Amino acid sequence: MSQSESVGKSTLTHKLLRAHLVSGELEPGAEIGIRIDHTLTQDATGTMVYLEFAQLGLDRVRTELSVSYVDHNLLQTDFRNADDHRFLQSSAARYGVWFSRPGNGVCHQVHLERFGAPGKTMLGSDSHTPTGGGLGMLAIGAGGLEVALAMAGEPFHLKAPQVFGVKLTGELLPWVSAKDVILEMLRRHSVKGGVGKVIEYYGPGVAALSVPDRAVIANMGAELGATSTVWPSDERTREFLRRQGREDAWTALAADLGAQYDQHDEIDLAQLEPLIAMPSMPDKVVTVRQAAGTKVHQVLIGSCANSGLAEMLLAAEVLNGKHGHPEVSLEINPGSRQVELNLAELGALAKLVAAGARLHQCGCLGCIGMGQAPASGTVSLRTFPRNFAGRSGTVDDSVYLCSPQTALAAALAGEIRDPRELGEMPRVKLPKRELLPSAQLIEPPAEGTSVQVVKGPNIVDLPQFAQLPELIDAAVMLKLGDDVTTDQIIPAGNLVLPLRSNLPAISEYTFSKVDHTFAERMKKAGSGLIVGGLNYGQGSSREHAALTVRYLGVAAVIARSFARIHWQNLVNFGVLPLTFTNPEDHGRIESGDRIEISDLRDQLKAGSSISARNASQRLSLTLEHSLSTRQVQMLLDGGLLNYLRKQKAQ
Numbered sequence: 001m002s003q004s005e006s007v008g009k010s011t012l013t014h015k016l017l018r019a020h021l022v023s024g025e026l027e028p029g030a031e032i033g034i035r036i037d038h039t040l041t042q043d044a045t046g047t048m049v050y051l052e053f054a055q056l057g058l059d060r061v062r063t064e065l066s067v068s069y070v071d072h073n074l075l076q077t078d079f080r081n082a083d084d085h086r087f088l089q090s091s092a093a094r095y096g097v098w099f100s101r102p103g104n105g106v107c108h109q110v111h112l113e114r115f116g117a118p119g120k121t122m123l124g125s126d127s128h129t130p131t132g133g134g135l136g137m138l139a140i141g142a143g144g145l146e147v148a149l150a151m152a153g154e155p156f157h158l159k160a161p162q163v164f165g166v167k168l169t170g171e172l173l174p175w176v177s178a179k180d181v182i183l184e185m186l187r188r189h190s191v192k193g194g195v196g197k198v199i200e201y202y203g204p205g206v207a208a209l210s211v212p213d214r215a216v217i218a219n220m221g222a223e224l225g226a227t228s229t230v231w232p233s234d235e236r237t238r239e240f241l242r243r244q245g246r247e248d249a250w251t252a253l254a255a256d257l258g259a260q261y262d263q264h265d266e267i268d269l270a271q272l273e274p275l276i277a278m279p280s281m282p283d284k285v286v287t288v289r290q291a292a293g294t295k296v297h298q299v300l301i302g303s304c305a306n307s308g309l310a311e312m313l314l315a316a317e318v319l320n321g322k323h324g325h326p327e328v329s330l331e332i333n334p335g336s337r338q339v340e341l342n343l344a345e346l347g348a349l350a351k352l353v354a355a356g357a358r359l360h361q362c363g364c365l366g367c368i369g370m371g372q373a374p375a376s377g378t379v380s381l382r383t384f385p386r387n388f389a390g391r392s393g394t395v396d397d398s399v400y401l402c403s404p405q406t407a408l409a410a411a412l413a414g415e416i417r418d419p420r421e422l423g424e425m426p427r428v429k430l431p432k433r434e435l436l437p438s439a440q441l442i443e444p445p446a447e448g449t450s451v452q453v454v455k456g457p458n459i460v461d462l463p464q465f466a467q468l469p470e471l472i473d474a475a476v477m478l479k480l481g482d483d484v485t486t487d488q489i490i491p492a493g494n495l496v497l498p499l500r501s502n503l504p505a506i507s508e509y510t511f512s513k514v515d516h517t518f519a520e521r522m523k524k525a526g527s528g529l530i531v532g533g534l535n536y537g538q539g540s541s542r543e544h545a546a547l548t549v550r551y552l553g554v555a556a557v558i559a560r561s562f563a564r565i566h567w568q569n570l571v572n573f574g575v576l577p578l579t580f581t582n583p584e585d586h587g588r589i590e591s592g593d594r595i596e597i598s599d600l601r602d603q604l605k606a607g608s609s610i611s612a613r614n615a616s617q618r619l620s621l622t623l624e625h626s627l628s629t630r631q632v633q634m635l636l637d638g639g640l641l642n643y644l645r646k647q648k649a650q
């Protein structure tokens, strides 16, 4: 029994898990199945999800609520993106899914405002789905196929997490914000610190943070590698829901007093100061004072963190009557049309425009390299969750992550400045009830079987993959170090994003930013292996990072450790994820080495240890897997879709 299950006092995480448990025991590391209430998809992962859902042969989703958002790719540089939008809209109507139209806002922000509810579970095909944790949900990011299955009413399987309790005391000082809390967590625990854990905040400091504040912290729990982040549901939660006209969705939720956590930490909010993540990893955190004086050319406020009404109103008040620095491009991406509408209603939009801010439509935009790329050799300050190298669209970018407060100070000064130098912080007054725009949110028809799903030529059905072979005898096609991101495996940006629904075409870009010869070499070799270090596959939930390597013939990835979502995606598409029994063996494998794994199917069935041979170096190698029996079968069958087909046929 884990500490968090001890003596009848339960953590909130375990309460939420237990209320949805369908199979397994809450023993950290053991496989459990949970019922999913809400699902969320976004366009960049969603096209695959609806192609996959269609293969399951159902007429309608079997969740309480499923929503399809279009927020990642709004550029429409040619027919492909617009075709994706039509495919998504028609699929939503066909299968009983709400549709949030292009430009209506970033999925996580809109879900908070319009649908999120304490106590519900949510699975989303986006790694920042845990944003819903700010409302007392247990919200988890996953690969698209997992989400398609949840839409079909199937339980979501995961390794029971450890619960990492963080006690909050005190209150944030002026100009210090929720972003600084999560940056402090990243400073302390790194991008690997949350792997296998749900982070649970509790304590007297919780009440001092609003739901949007909590959502920012839950959102970037993804950067810690956490499975999810949960917050209690209290009077602040009720106040937020009331402002959204949804007070009836409220219930109180909290951990039992004295609940024990598997890991523990404490933050005195009053001790925090403005922090900033340096290029190009979210855990390279220093104080803003340490980075002060660095010249800045671009400031972006928005994304799925820090794009809510309170942040935008604060920006309007800080900038009121002033002009942004002439050498800084100050750009504002409101999180949703609701935020935008309320900004207009409250007169804040005029203040932003007058200050020289460039207002963009509501969506992910520059956060995933869809426009807003910074100039070469310049510094960009962003309130976004991620700053992986090159993600902005500029190869040699220098992207810093910070709070809206710090971003505004830089927008005015033209350099990184401690926002506390701005004097008294303006007070922001939120309306009692927000205006709720409805034109961009479409409810599905009660019956969708007569709806025609519209598929443009760029929407290509998934191929059927072969089952796992008995022997792997292949070369290491790429050897990599620690913290490889899915942005490195399959980049986003304006060239690649329009290809998310076309596997053969997108596969050409696999590892293109790491080694542009990779796809070509794989095609020639027909099969291969990848070797990685710690935390392989961190970041995005995009299953294309597994699908494309599978499509090109990668049979296995051998790494020192994996990030959760990517590990699961590899398994789902029949790519074997193995770890080194002896971590030092990572240093002994060279790119180009030929690795043999014989009797693979029998070895997998027999246990968790896999014997292999480095034929080039004449060394034997012991590898491991941490697959459940169900997952072993999935791999043997060549992936989850094959496994399901086989089960259905039986």
Ligand code: MIC
Pocket (backbone or CB within 6 Å): 044, 045, 072, 125, 126, 127, 128, 141, 368, 386, 492, 539, 540, 541, 542
């Ligand atoms: C991200 O922030 O990396 C993304 C882009 O939102 C991804 C989803 C994707 O790649 O489509 C994520 O977070 O899962």
Ligand code: SF4
Pocket (backbone or CB within 6 Å): 072, 106, 126, 128, 303, 304, 305, 363, 364, 367, 368, 384, 385, 386
């Ligand atoms: Fe969109 Fe960026 Fe949030 Fe990902 S992190 S959902 S790209 S805003």
